[in-house]
Amino acid sequence: MPSLKDLRNRIASVKATQKITKAMQMVAAAKLRRAQAAAEAARPYASKMETVLANLASGISGSAAPALLAGNGRDQVHLLIVCTAERGLCGAFNSSIVRLARDRINALLAAGKTVKILCVGKKGFEQLRRNYGKHIIDTVDFRTVKQIGYSDAEGVARRVISMFEAGEYDVATLFYSRFRSVIQQIPTAQSLVPAEIPAAGEASGSKAAYEYEPEEEAILGALLPRNIAVQIFRALLENAASEQGARMSAMDNATRNAGEMIKKQTQKYNRTRQAQITKELIEIISGAEAL
Amino acid sequence: MATFSFELVSPERVLFSGDATSVVVPGAEGDMTVLANHAPVMTALRAGIVTVDNGKRLFVRGGFADVTPAGLTLLAEQAVAVEDIDAEKVSAQLRDAQEDLRDARTDEARARAQETIDALQAMLAAVRH
Secondary structure (H helix, E strand, C coil), X not given: CCXXXXXHHHHHHHHHHHHHHHHHHHHHHHHHHHHHHHHHHHHHHHHHHHHHHHHHHHCCCHHHXXXXXXXXXXXXXXXXXXXXXXXXXXCCHHHHHHHHHHHHXXXXXXXXXXXXXXXXXXXXXXXHHHHHHHHEEEXXXXXXXXXXXXXXXXXXXXXXXXXXXXXXXXXXXXXXXXXXXXXXXXXXXXXXXXXXXCCCCHHHHHHHHCEEECCHHHHHHHHHHHHHHHHHHHHHHHHHHHHHHHHHHHHHHHHHHHHHHHHHHHHHHHHHHHHHHHHHHHHHHHHHHHC | CCCEXXXXXXXXXXXXXXXXXXXXXXXXXXXXXXXXCCCCEEEEECCEEEEECCCCEEEEEEEEEEEECCEEEEXXXXXXXXXXXXXXXXXXXXXXXXXXXXXXXXXXXXHHHHHHHHHHHHHHHHHHC
């Protein structure tokens, strides 16, 4: 039976925790708004890029396609780019991305492939290090970056591309969490190399009269590395929004749980107090009667 | 005069979206002016100034112009309105870049530094005009 003082202390500590989770929720909500706006602002560029790329790619025959577009024909060495958050306390956000990546790694290892992992974000690195430490080639740290800019994504992309050119991997896959809503973030695996190109739509009809300056191949050659940077940028932005969304709902839950706990503890406290008063009264009365 | 729809998008945001009668585009192989009903063209951009008919000038660096019957789309890696450029800041960046060029060891780093310098110089030139 905890004493009254114990109960009081416990209630006070839960209240303090509730204050923190409440504040974190509010901060996450504000950050989410910003992250969502950034993700939305990046969407037109990414979708235009996709259209242009689809137009170009449909015009180029299979063998002439650059390696970044069609892959280099092998799939022995896989590079997994796992994008996670820098911070925890955001529900299952990090673990669900890592789980998806882990499933893929296990499947690839079972098939006898070589796996290389590039971690973006500290949390994913920490979780993957335990089992796959020797596969991790590097971690990219965005802890100091407040708002992810295109140049950050470009840095990652440049690495990915130079590794491809050096023949260090054959297939690259990007893992991140797609932002659906505050309560729903979908961990996603996206193929970077070879590029995932949506089929060209009706726009391809007008393609015959297209003029290219410089030539098609040169433009495609310049466009593909950029496309990788854009894809990574989009993944990072989606991730940022997802992280804040996940944190917001996790902290909302935590606040609610703390509220429930306070209610229960307060009830227990009051009951104990009442019991003690009753006990004291009985003691006094029976003492008086005995006289 | 006939207008066409013009969009200038950078990865971070949409800078211009609306109708225009003429847009001057700094293509990789020379400037070109896009008017309504321009033949479909796809061209790479060099660092330079995009001028929209109403006199609005925007600095773009790296990217593509895509002219379709539907209009003109500029995909620029970096884009900023000329009036937003801070000449002093750019000069400082230029000095940094020139230092980078001196320190560069590999050909690749040198090429990248040179590219940055060219872009910054184009930016400065744009502000001074």
